[in-house]
Amino acid sequence: MSNPHPTYEALTAHYTRLHRYGHLQAMAWWDQACNMPPKGQEARAAALAEVAALIHRMRTDPQLPQQFERAAQEPLDDAQRANLREMQREWQSDNALPEALVQAKTLATSRCEHAWRTQRPANDWHGFLENFRPVLRIAREEAALLSAQNGLRPYDALMDRYEPGMTSETVERVFGDLRQWLPGLIARVVERQSRERPIEAQGPFPKAAQRALSLELMALLHFDFEAGRLDESAHPFSGGVPEDVRLTTRYREDDFVQSLMGTIHETGHARYEQNLPRELLGQPVALARSMAIHESQSLSFEMQLARSPGFVELIAPLLRKHFGAQPAFEPGNLHRLLTRVEPGFIRVDADEVTYPAHVILRFEIERALIEGDIEAEDIPALWDEKMQSLLGVDTRGNYRDGCMQDVHWPEALFGYFPCYTLGAMYAAQWFATLRRGTPDLDARIASGDLAPVFDWLRDNIWLQGSRWTTDELAQRASGEPLNPAHFKSHLESRYLG
Numbered sequence: 001m002s003n004p005h006p007t008y009e010a011l012t013a014h015y016t017r018l019h020r021y022g023h024l025q026a027m028a029w030w031d032q033a034c035n036m037p038p039k040g041q042e043a044r045a046a047a048l049a050e051v052a053a054l055i056h057r058m059r060t061d062p063q064l065p066q067q068f069e070r071a072a073q074e075p076l077d078d079a080q081r082a083n084l085r086e087m088q089r090e091w092q093s094d095n096a097l098p099e100a101l102v103q104a105k106t107l108a109t110s111r112c113e114h115a116w117r118t119q120r121p122a123n124d125w126h127g128f129l130e131n132f133r134p135v136l137r138i139a140r141e142e143a144a145l146l147s148a149q150n151g152l153r154p155y156d157a158l159m160d161r162y163e164p165g166m167t168s169e170t171v172e173r174v175f176g177d178l179r180q181w182l183p184g185l186i187a188r189v190v191e192r193q194s195r196e197r198p199i200e201a202q203g204p205f206p207k208a209a210q211r212a213l214s215l216e217l218m219a220l221l222h223f224d225f226e227a228g229r230l231d232e233s234a235h236p237f238s239g240g241v242p243e244d245v246r247l248t249t250r251y252r253e254d255d256f257v258q259s260l261m262g263t264i265h266e267t268g269h270a271r272y273e274q275n276l277p278r279e280l281l282g283q284p285v286a287l288a289r290s291m292a293i294h295e296s297q298s299l300s301f302e303m304q305l306a307r308s309p310g311f312v313e314l315i316a317p318l319l320r321k322h323f324g325a326q327p328a329f330e331p332g333n334l335h336r337l338l339t340r341v342e343p344g345f346i347r348v349d350a351d352e353v354t355y356p357a358h359v360i361l362r363f364e365i366e367r368a369l370i371e372g373d374i375e376a377e378d379i380p381a382l383w384d385e386k387m388q389s390l391l392g393v394d395t396r397g398n399y400r401d402g403c404m405q406d407v408h409w410p411e412a413l414f415g416y417f418p419c420y421t422l423g424a425m426y427a428a429q430w431f432a433t434l435r436r437g438t439p440d441l442d443a444r445i446a447s448g449d450l451a452p453v454f455d456w457l458r459d460n461i462w463l464q465g466s467r468w469t470t471d472e473l474a475q476r477a478s479g480e481p482l483n484p485a486h487f488k489s490h491l492e493s494r495y496l497g
C-alpha cells in the first residue's frame, strides 16, 4: 500500500530531527548551569551557538511553506491537521523578522541585560534608560512587523508568541475587573491576618535536609525520577526534554519555604512535560499549549494543591522528619505561615493574593509602551502611582525594588507578564472543575490520595499537548473558556472564608 501522505511524513521526520538536536542543546545548557568547570565556559558557549545556528536554519528552511501546502492536500486525520497547524504557526513566528532586526535585538537586549545586573543594585535608572531606549525601539519595530503580518494589534502580536489566541482586549477586561475588587480584598485579608500570630519556624535548615525533603515531595507529587532529576543552580529553572526533565532549585539555610514551594512549583511544570502525548513526541502538536497553561500547572501544584489545608497536613510530618519537631510545624500554624498575605515591592516574592497586582501594573505599562502611548522616561512615575493605588506601597526613588526589578523588559520579553496571572486563573478554574467532579477532594488530599488531581490534569491538560487552541482546551476541560470568577471565589474562600 502506498503512503497516503508522504509530504506530511517528511515534515514529521524534519520535526523529529529538530527535537533531537533540541534535546542535546537542552542537556548541554543544563550541564553548563549545574556542573561545568569555569574553563569549559568559552568552548561550551561556542558549541551552543553552533547548535543554535543549525537549529535556526532547520526551523526557517525555505522549503517548508511548499511542503505545508502539499501536506494540506493529503488525507490527514484531525490530530495530523492540528500538527500541521502548529508547524505553520511555529514557522511563521520564526520567519516573521528580518535577520538584521533579530541581530539588532540580540545585541541591544544582551547589552541592556548585562548592564542591568549592576545598574539595578546601584539604583541607576538613568544609566539603565540609555540601554533600554534601543530595546524598546526594536520591540516596537518587531511588534509593528508582526502586526502587519497577522493583523493583530502591536502588543497582541508580541503576546501571541507566548499566549497564542489571547488578545489585550480580553486581558484588559479580565484585569479591569480584577482591579475593581483586588485592592479591597487585599485590605480585608491583611486586616484579618493582623489579628493572627503564627509561630515562626526556627532555622537553620541544613541544605542536605532541604534536598532530602525536596526529593520526598517530588516523589509524593509523582515526579518520574526515571525521566528526570533535581539539581542545584544559581537561578532555578526547569529544562531538559519531556523524556528527561531537568529541574533545579537553590537552598537558603534560614528559610526552607523558598526551596519547598519552588520545588513544588517546578514539579508542576515538570509533570506537564513528562506527560505530554508520548506517541507524538518531537512534533509541534505534542508541545505544551502556552505559557499561561504551563503556569496553570505549576500554580495548580504550588497554590491550589500545596497550600490547601489537606496537603499542609501531609507536609507537616515531613518537615518534622527532616528538620526535627517544632511548634511551627503544627498543621494549622503551618497553613497560616504558608498563606500569609503581605503587600510588598517584589513580584517574585509576592503571595498569591497580591501577585496579580504586580502583573496588572506591568501589563498596563508595557502595553502603553509598545503602542507608543508613553515613553521609557514615563515608567517610574506610572510605576509609583500604580503601586500606590494597587498595593499602597511607596516606591518613589526606589528603582531597584521598583521598575528595575525584572529581567523581562531588559530582555524585550514584552507580552509575557499577563501569562502569570492568566495561569493563576486557569489553575483556579481547573480546581473548581475538579471539586465539582470529586466533592470529597480535600478529604482525599488530606489522606494522601492525590490520584484524583493528577488523573484529571493528565487527561484534560497534559495529554492534550497543543491539539486544541487554548479556548478549546479550557472549554473541553472545564466546560467554559477562561472564567476569572473562579479565581475570585478561590481567593475569597481561602483567605476570607
Ligand code: CO
Pocket: 265, 269, 295, 298
Ligand atoms: Co513557573
